[in-house]
Amino acid sequence: MLxxxxxxxxxxxPTLILVAALVFLLIHMIPGDPAAxxxxxxxxxxxxxxxxxxxxxxxxxxxxxxxxxxxxxQGDFGVSIHSKRPVIDSIGERFPVTLCLTxxxxxxxxxxxLPSGVLxxxxxNTNKDYLFMIGTILGVSIPGFWLGLMALLVFSVQxxxxxxxxxxxxxxxxxxxxRYMILPAITLGLFMAAVVARMVRSSMLEVLxxxxxxxxxxxxxxxxxxxxxxxxxxxxxxxxxxxxxxxxMLLGGAVVTETVFSLPxxxxxxxxxxxMRDYPVVQGCILFIALVYVLINMIVDLLYGYFDPRVQxx
Amino acid sequence: MFLxxxxxxxxxxxxxxxxxxxxxxxxxxxxxxxxxxxTIDVAHQSEAPSxxxxxxxxxxxxxxxxxxxxxxxxxxYISLLSVAVATLLGVAIGASSGYxxxxxxxxxxxxxxxxxxxxxxxLAIGILAVLGxxxxxxxxxxxxxYTPRFARIVRGxxxxxxEKEFVEASRAIGNGDAxxxxxxxxxxxxAPLIVQxxxxxxxxxxxxxxxxxxxxGAPPPAPSWGNILxxxxxxxxxxxxxxxxxxxxxxxxxxxFNLVGDALRDVLDPRLK
Numbered sequence: 001m002l003x004x005x006x007x008x009x010x011x012x013x014p015t016l017i018l019v020a021a022l023v024f025l026l027i028h029m030i031p032g033d034p035a036a037x038x039x040x041x042x043x044x045x046x047x048x049x050x051x052x053x054x055x056x057x058x059x060x061x062x063x064x065x066x067x068x069x070x071x072x073x074q075g076d077f078g079v080s081i082h083s084k085r086p087v088i089d090s091i092g093e094r095f096p097v098t099l100c101l102t103x104x105x106x107x108x109x110x111x112x113x114l115p116s117g118v119l120x121x122x123x124x125n126t127n128k129d130y131l132f133m134i135g136t137i138l139g140v141s142i143p144g145f146w147l148g149l150m151a152l153l154v155f156s157v158q159x160x161x162x163x164x165x166x167x168x169x170x171x172x173x174x175x176x177x178x179r180y181m182i183l184p185a186i187t188l189g190l191f192m193a194a195v196v197a198r199m200v201r202s203s204m205l206e207v208l209x210x211x212x213x214x215x216x217x218x219x220x221x222x223x224x225x226x227x228x229x230x231x232x233x234x235x236x237x238x239x240x241x242x243x244x245x246x247x248x249m250l251l252g253g254a255v256v257t258e259t260v261f262s263l264p265x266x267x268x269x270x271x272x273x274x275x276m277r278d279y280p281v282v283q284g285c286i287l288f289i290a291l292v293y294v295l296i297n298m299i300v301d302l303l304y305g306y307f308d309p310r311v312q313x314x
Numbered sequence: 315m316f317l318x319x320x321x322x323x324x325x326x327x328x329x330x331x332x333x334x335x336x337x338x339x340x341x342x343x344x345x346x347x348x349x350x351x352x353t354i355d356v357a358h359q360s361e362a363p364s365x366x367x368x369x370x371x372x373x374x375x376x377x378x379x380x381x382x383x384x385x386x387x388x389x390x391y392i393s394l395l396s397v398a399v400a401t402l403l404g405v406a407i408g409a410s411s412g413y414x415x416x417x418x419x420x421x422x423x424x425x426x427x428x429x430x431x432x433x434x435x436x437l438a439i440g441i442l443a444v445l446g447x448x449x450x451x452x453x454x455x456x457x458x459x460y461t462p463r464f465a466r467i468v469r470g471x472x473x474x475x476x477e478k479e480f481v482e483a484s485r486a487i488g489n490g491d492a493x494x495x496x497x498x499x500x501x502x503x504x505a506p507l508i509v510q511x512x513x514x515x516x517x518x519x520x521x522x523x524x525x526x527x528x529x530x531g532a533p534p535p536a537p538s539w540g541n542i543l544x545x546x547x548x549x550x551x552x553x554x555x556x557x558x559x560x561x562x563x564x565x566x567x568x569x570x571f572n573l574v575g576d577a578l579r580d581v582l583d584p585r586l587k
Contacts (some may be wrong), residue, residue, distance in 0.1 A: 014424060015424070015428055016429060018424055018425060018427070018428035019428050019432070021428075022428055022429065022432075022437075024441070026440050026441070026443075026444050027444065029444045029445060030444045030445075031445070031446075082533075137569065137573065137576065138565075138569070139571055140516075140568075140572055141516070141565050141568040141569040141572050142561075142565045142568075143520055143523055143524070143561060143564050143565065143568070144559075145523075145524060145527060145543075146523075146543060146557070146561030146564065147555050147561075149546070149547060149550065149561070150542065150557060150558070150561065152550070153550055153554050153557060157550070157551065157554075199516070230415050248432075248433035248434070248436075248437075249433065249434075251433045251436065252433030252434060252435035252436045252439075253435070254525075255435065255436065255439060255528070256435075256524045256527060256528060259528060260525075260547070266562055270439070271439075271528055274439070274443040274528075274530070275529070279443075279444070282440065282443050282444075286432070286436055286437070286439075286440045289433065289436055290431055290432045290433075290434075290436070293431060293432070293433055294431050
C-alpha cells in the first residue's frame with residue numbers, strides 16, 4: 001500500500017509540473033508588456049523596468065520557468081505587487097475559509113445525495129423516483145450563485161435568520177461561525193448534491209440487479225440491511241470518483257460563492273487580485289487551488305480500493 | 315432508429331421546446347423587447363415591476379425585461395461558439411493523438427490531463443484575468459477549458475477503432491489517414507460527442523453567467539444575465555425583484571440543454587435508465 005502511494009505520488013510529478021507550466025504561461029499571455037499592464041498607464045519607464053526585473057521578465061522564458069518552479073518547490077509563490085507580502089502567506093490566511101466552505105458544502109451534498117439516491121433506486125420508476133429526477137435536474141440547472149443571492153435576500157435580509165454582512169471564523173467561534181457558512185455552503189453544495197445523487201441512484205440500480213443482492217435477500221436479511229450493508233458499499237465506489245471530480249466544481253464555485261457572500265476566502269482574494277491586476281497573486285491562487293484539486297483526486301483514488309477491493313494496489 | 319427513439323422521449327421533447335423558446339427569444343429580441351436595453355432613464359430608476367416595466371428597472375432606469383430578453387443572445391452566442399471551439403479542437407487533438415499514437419499521443423494527452431487538473435471555471439477565470447474581459451475571450455477561455463473532454467472521447471474511440479478490420483481493410487486498399495479518420499472513425503464517435511456537447515452547452519451557459527457576474531464576461535453596458543445579477547447584487551435591498559428574473563432565465567436555458575442531454579443519454583445508453 002505504502003509503495004503504491006509512493007508510486008502514485010511519483011506519477012503525479014509530471015502532471016504537477018505541467019499544471020505549474022500552464023499557470024506560469026498564463027502571465028505570458030498578457031497582451032503586450034506584462035509589467036506595463038500590471039502598473040497601468042501612468043507608470044514611469046523606471047517603474048516598469050523595476051517590475052520587469054522583480055518578476056524576472058527580462059530573462060529568457062525557460063530560465064524564468066526554472067527559477068519560478070524552483071521557488072515553488074521551496075514554498076515561494078512569489079510576492080504580491082500590491083501588498084508586497086509573500087503570496088503564500090496570504091493564501092495560508094484565506095485558504096482555511098475556502099476549505100471550511102467547500103467541506104461544509106460537501107457534507108451538505110452527501111447528506112442530501114446518499115439517502116435520496118438510494119431511495120430513488122429502491123423505488124425505481126415510481127412517483128418518488130420521478131420526483132427525484134425532477135429535483136436533480138433542477139439542481140444541476142439552477143445557478144448556485146443566484147440561489148445564494150436569493151437566499152441572502154430571503155433568509156438574511158427579510159427574515160434576519162442569518163447575518164448578511166461580516167464574518168466570524170468557525171475555528172474561533174464554532175456556532176456563530178457556522179451561521180455565516182450555512183447559506184453559502186448549501187447554495188454551493190446543491191449542484192454537487194444533484195450530480196452525486198444521480199450517480200448514487202444509477203450505481204445502486206446496477207448493484208441491486210446483481211446476484212449477490214438477491215442472495216442476501218434470500219438469506220432473509222431485512223431490506224434495510226441488504227441496501228445499506230451490501231448494496232451501498234459497492235455502489236459507493238463509482239460515486240466516490242464522482243465526488244472527487246465534483247470537488248473541483250466546489251473549489252471553482254467557491255470563487256463566486258465567496259464573492260456573493262463576501263467571505264474572506266481564497267476565491268474572493270483571487271477575484272479582488274484580478275481587479276487590481278496583481279498577477280503573482282492570481283497565479284499563486286490558481287496554482288494552489290489546482291494543487292488541492294489534484295491531491296484530493298489522488299486521495300479519492302486511494303480510497304477507491306477500500307470500497308472496491310478488486311482494485312489492486314500494485 | 316436513434317432519432318425516432320429520441321423523438322418519442324418526452325423529457326427530450328420538453329428540452330427541445332425550451333431550447334427552441336430560448337432561440338426564438340434571442341432571434342426576435344428586438345421585437346419582444348419593450349425598450350432599448352441600453353437606454354438610461356433617470357426618471358424611472360430602481361422601480362418595481364409595473365405595467366410599463368414588466369420586470370422593473372435597474373439603477374440606471376434601464377428596463378430589466380428588455381435586458382433579460384437581450385441577455386439570451388449573449389448567453390447563446392457564448393455557449394454555442396465555445397462548445398464549437400472545444401469540439402473542433404477536441405476532435406482534431408483527440409483524433410490525431412489517438413491515431414498516430416507514440417510520443418505525440420503521450421505529450422498531448424498529458425497536457426490535456428493538466429488542463430483537466432484545474433477546476434474548469436477557475437482556469438477560465440485565469441485566462442480571462444490576463445486576456446481581459448470581452449466576448450471573444452470568453453469564447454476562447456471556455457473553449458480551451460472544455461477541449462480535453464472532447465479530445466478524450468475521440469481519442470478513446472480512435473484507439474478502439476483503429477485496429478478494427480474495416481479500418482485495416484480501408485488502409486489495405488490504399489486509403490489515406492485523413493480519409494480513414496473522417497470516413498470511418500469519426501462517424502463512429504458522433505453519439506458520445508453529441509451527448510458531451512449538449513452537457514457542455516449547459517455548463518457553458520452556467521459558466522458564462524458566473525464569469526459575467528464576476529465582471530470577467532461581457533463588459534457592461536451589454537446586457538448579459540450574469541452582469542445584470544452583478545448589478546442587482548449592489549441594489550438588492552432597494553430592488554429585490556431585479557435579482558429574480560435573470561436567474562430564472564439562466565435556469566431555464568440550462569434546463570433545456572440538461573433535459574436534452576439526459577434524454578440523449580437514455581436513448582444512447584438505455585442501461586443507465
